[in-house]
Amino acid sequence: MFYALFGLVFLLFNILKCYLCNLKIVKEKMEIILKEKIKEAVQSIYNSEVKGELIQIQETRKDFKGDFTLVVFPLLRFSKNTPEKTGETIGQHLMENFDAVCGFNVIKGFLNLEISDSWWVGYFKNLAAEKSHLENCAVSSPETILVEYSSPNTNKPLHLGHIRNNLLGFSLYRILSGVGHNVIKTNIVNDRGVHICKSMLAWQKFGNGETPESSGMKGDHLVGKYYVLFDSHYKIQVQKLIDEGMSEADAKTSAPLMKETREMLLKWEAGDKDVVDLWKMMNTWVYKGFDETYKKLGVDFDKIYYESDTYKVGKDIVLEALKNNHLYRNTDSSIWADLTPEGMDQKLLLRSDGTAVYMTQDLGTAVGRYNDYHFDKNIYVVGNEQNYHFQVLKAILKRMGYNWADGLIHFSYGMVELPEGKMKSREGTIVDADDLIKEMQMTAMEVSLELGKLSDFTDIEKDEIFRKIGMAALKYYILKVDPKKNMTFNPAESIDFNGNTGPFIQYTYTRIMSVFRKAEQMGINTGNLTYTGEKAGKKEIDLIKLLRKFSETVSSAATGYSPALIANYCYDLSREYNQFYHDFTILGENEVEKRNFRLALSKVTSEIIYKGMWLLGIEMPERM
């Protein structure tokens, strides 16, 4: 009796142990397990110790039979035999000693291993059990990371370049916090400086008291109008002086409007009430306009810094550093940093009239932020045209003894260019953010209405769907390209809705949603889908292979700061699913096991697409 009981407990224990063990193997990456097995194989066949880096496992290319491929070339030194023979021998050994391997073939120096269906289905079951699909990308030591993005100037509305900036910044936030970091979204508003005074001066001179209300214009666009107006008047003055025989450089500094601008900046820094009031009023207009655009883009911030605050901190820091002999004062009393020891140039930090420059405020902002958050990393989402600026910023901070400056990272992204080159305001080729957003939603509406699949929705519901589709088209179009690279936008050809696009991915998602609505109607319990893992089709396994790549894609997107990886992954997955959807019937399948398996595949696909697009800041409609 006692022995029987003991035996039973022992048996149960072993079953449990086996189950846990199995689960562990399935959860681990097959590449890692294979690597171990191959190491053992080489040890036992050739009696040699192999270093891990010599065992190269990759996924088998689609044109060949198999799931994983071992590159045998590096192992020839142990086998002292031909690549073919070596591959055969190792393949045979794996077949006999590792039950997940159910077949192999050798082509040239490549050993293609076939993994059993049941292993794949078992693997998939674990994927299906995941809640967020981000479990496996969680970082071991979470950091406090500030992400600065957007950084608008208050003298003009946002344009296409800003859109790329905002989308990258926000997506970076989603990705980094998705893998477990503590991320703070910040924005630095360039609300001071000569350029701001330009639009203020132009409004004062030519505005006749015009306001957003009186003109019906969005505040940021109204202020932008005066910035342009300044420029055209200023140019006329400069040209006049040049015609009178002055050099271009002198004409530019001595044109009356420029003189007045500089006076205004001095007054502003001195706190002159009239200038400050005007500044405040125009800022209010601009911020209201920006808020609307941010809302449409779906981005927001945890903390907004203003240069009008931080430049003062910057000035203090500069003066302090001067005292400590980190900087020097020129004969005209301007203050400079000599960065020749660091391999860079001289850098101006305070003008001869004592006013601050761009670098001054950036120093102040960095120090202020460190004091506020004690970040591990401070990521600046700023265009690659400022690469040198950030190199200098970091060098100066280090010079001043701020060792945390090592955590400053310039996330340098490429410019958005038009087919004829850079966007230029003087040529009127700036692509305005608000216009573009509106245009995308109009196109989404046209396409949608033509297809006519939403006739049972109210107008409000339809508008919401058009908004999601239009924004997805725009966002995906921008995020799918490698952030580091310059990209071309052709306004003449409107952004596509077919092929490698946001709407295509949304469409795939809505198809899956549609299947599940139908399944509910059929009375299928989609919450608890049972199936065993003995058989699966090639297309089904292809899908599983792609699904398993999600977490590693997110991980590399996080470490490499590249939302584009996730965007392209979502596209690949959608394409794969659409093929599956085309080739197989899901609800029409009579065998319940198979049907449930396909439903589960569809479900996990939809979850991962949803999550991937969420990491990009792209919303998914349930129908379209």
Add this chain to the structure above:
RNA sequence: GGUUCCGUAGCUCAGUUGGAUAGAGCAACAGCCUUCUAAGCUGUGGGUCGAGCGUUCGAGUCGCUCCGGAAUCACCA
């Protein structure tokens, strides 16, 4: 001129420690809806991966030299 980045199909882009016959989409052409959404799927054509040399069993990927383009080197931001 110095520094940095980029050249992949007609166009827009993938191609992550070097691996097999370099991939998608758009555009063009030819097919597939009585069926879970055709914003989809299948097929055809299109490439001396800017050029050359080198390292390697193997190079779009690494190194060097050219060619072409961009950014930056402001008392602009």
